[in-house]
Amino acid sequence: MEQHSDTFLENASAALKNSAQAERRDFIALFAPLIRTAAVEGFAEFDTLRAHVKRVRQHSLDHLEYYLGKFEHEAVHNGNHVHFARDGAEMNSIVLEICQQHSARRVAKGKSMVTEETGLNSFLQRAGLQVMETDLGEYIIQQAGETPSHIVAPALHKSAGEIRALFQSKHDLGARELPETVDLVSEARQVLREHFMKADVGIIGANALIAENGYSMLVTNEGNGDLCANLPRVLIVCTTIDRVLPLAQDATAMLRLLVRSATGQAQTCYTSFYSGPRRENDVDGPIETHFVLLDNKRSDILGGDYREMLECIRCGACLNHCPIYTSVGGHAYGWVYPGPMGSILTPLLTSLEQSNALPNACTSCGRCAEVCPADIPLPDLLRDLRHEETTKKLNAPRWRRGLKMHAWLARHPPLYQALTGMVIPVLNLFGRRRGSFKRLPLASGWTGQRDFPAPQKGTFMQLYKAKLKRQAAQEAKRNHEH
């Protein structure tokens, strides 16, 4: 996917000015945490399970090579083909090759952020294939020519009215007006049904790969994943190497955290396990099945300081609880993954140079880490990325120098106190009547949006030392009198 993370501030500014979308985001900011809290509070084991799944994930990553090997072995045993792709380009060409081997013309696709990462759709389309997204949200944004704004709900930024207008312009509706939301859903269902029946290849993602039996697990609410997997002749599961878990029970344990954190449900409507191609007596199912497992820098992340990020289960809770994400929306982040998890993944999967604003889009408020079912210390990882920016001099020089200067001054208390003791009384003199400044030299970042409250008549250190001196004088006087 094309990247626009370097213009995060401009993207954000434009998003803030779109008042209709801002209103939708405000609603999500209120609503999403409510349903998650209700789901988690009604599930007493959440914290215990979170700790358990964390240990399992850490263990799987510690022994990733072993479990991937085990998964491959079992999956091949089940009749699947397993491919490893070093980067996005390799994944795309593996998928295209499979399609070409089967002379495929039509592809039905389930929701997959990994294929967004590799830009699979446009790659296949350029090769002449017709690719249809079948997840309702993905279908909507595909029709609109947009990208996902949320990792769980890709069309979250679109209102029913916008979707209606979109269908009116893209579908042959005749006299139908699609007045209700359900009309929109059944319209999409109608169009998609036809495509499922005609597709030669189905492509889906995976929430987990299970090493012990070589299965993949996928959760959806629409069942479109199963149709993609079962109706076309060929099934391709595209996912990343870090999804592997040792046991089936680990995958279901993770699921109990994932769904509650993502949509506030106890369970999604469909939880499916894919084992392999149709067997001799099966009435349906694909005749050939492939797993394409993408690395794309995950091995590097595994060996580095941000390894915990690989434990992310893509629930989207950190997005829903991030006041910056809900202020500016997913598109502002300029790539596939937005919000706190995206501000870490984007620099790691692309480059920090291209996305150096993202780790700064954080107030360290800690709400994301509090709700993250994978217990990832997101604000700490974001700060570590800022550390990397400082070390590599990727952040604005005036900030870098200013902060360095401040830290230096703070390490020289007499000088610090002498300097502040000069500045503060002057500011007080000019500011005390009004109580605040509308404008202040060197503080435009602050005063552009808010007044700067005027200081009191001296620094604490000045006033306190003066007080100590007075007390000493009084005491001396008293002693003298005695």
Add this chain to the structure above:
Amino acid sequence: MNEHAEQHVAPPRGIRVALFVTCLADLLRPSVAFASIKLLERAGCDVIVPLQQTCCGQPAYNNGNYEDTIPLAKQVIATLEGADYVVVPSGSCAGMITHHYPKLLEGQWRDRALQLAANTFELTVFLAEIVRIKAPGKAFPKLPAVTYHDGCAGLREMGIREQPRQLLRELCGIEVKELNHSDVCCGFGGTFCAKMPEISAKMVDDKLKNVMATGAGILAGGDLGCLLNIAGRARRHGEDIEVRHIAELLCQDLDTPAIGQGT
């Protein structure tokens, strides 16, 4: 200078508390530190204010400049250790000392950081849970309704929520009028508010909207950063709300103009 401070404290009556003033209180609102001293003394503590203190290092640290934070952290540790307790009238600076210094340092310094962390408390936690301050017996003058802003670091790193409300109730007879979505950040975030001012403004506007919706006349809080941000935006928009640090309110000091208000 440090010795100078120590010469003038009264002979030990109770526990020795070192006050970490915080740079924002030092520079912009000394009344917070004076109120803190008064409250601590009223609770029977001997308060010392080490004169070598400046800033806890959050600006550099939060921006990822760990290298320049480390010597500053050591300086703060050396300045504050030795007292029975360290009290900080800010959740985020207390969080910096207790949670982040140990992460930054190694070896002996890490041990010293952990030792200091174990004795460091945010003001309202210290007053409510460690020294259990008693009501002054003097009735508080009639006040407009009070609402409370929970700073994020205080709330999530230091577990501060009930303590300030309890103190307001017990010391001043004030029942806090809760604001909606009190667990959402006000958009301050240290240098964040100056680096991403538009996003920060949207966040503080959301906060202000919730503050004004309570109908309260006073917004109290335990972190000057947040309060300066909210008060500054309120001033810019002409919102009629008095923003005050909890220490001032607990001291019943209403003569000092509220944050951002003129004399």
